[in-house]
Amino acid sequence: MPSIENPKAAPKLPYTANFQNAIERILSYNWRTGMWAWILHRASGIGMVIYLTIHVFGLRALYDPVQFDALMSTYRSPLFKIGEFALLAIVTYHSINGFRIVMVDFLGWSPKQKKMFYATLALSALIILLGGYPILAPYFITPFIK
């Protein structure tokens, strides 16, 4: 048993740490719902920190109307609109799954956590569709209906 007082007394890893073993290890994981919830949460979190960094630096353009409106025009291209939609998807999943984590931690909803993960996915999908429509419609839907 690894001791809490002395973490160094924990047993050595049963395998050598290298790339191939790491991959085999990951593939041997039991990929159940909780694992997916965790890895998606982590990946979306890293993605948002990268986005936040670019976003805050980009907003320096708010100095100047010409620069700012030109930057916004760049963002109004089909490629960036897909990016905006992807951002919505990432943010929505991370916030609703984060809310699930808070409920599990603070209100002791752990027995329901698996069901709550499916509810998280359903609610995320609904919000992504509803919120994504006004973002994508002027570029990908309305021009083809008219």
Add this chain to the structure above:
Amino acid sequence: MSDRSAKKSGAFGWFMQRISGIVLLATLIGHFWVQHMPTDYLANETEYLEIREAYAAKNPEYKKAVEQGLISDPKFGEHIITYEKVTKRLSNPLWKVFDMLFLIFGLYHGFNGMLNIIDDYAKNKGVKLTLVAVCWVLAITLFVIGTQTVLTAGPYNPPNFSLTELLP
């Protein structure tokens, strides 16, 4: 067990990650509503064309950018973020407070999460120290830049801190 204070165990970071997450959930909904949804905080097609015309009339650089196609035409049914609308919203101090809260809690939550991830994977002491330092420098830089953007947004022209201006 006596030396396992809350700070050492990481309980404070764990707790604050949840608290900041709840604050972010509230501010995120507001931010998304005003910046991405078709509300009055964005310009619709007609407003956009009016704003563009008014700015082009009083600012020759703006006119040039419109003529070059850098400030492009609106699409049917599109709602657009413009300088005019954003600075108008930020002329309300309450929106400045809102954006500052979003910035501070967003940076705290994001970089606290990054520190947790580094703690999980970086076993080498030197690598870990480097990554943690990068996180801190980046977070503080973003805080300074973001604060300046939010507080000075609007008709006020902030001082230029670029080296080329300061050096003779």
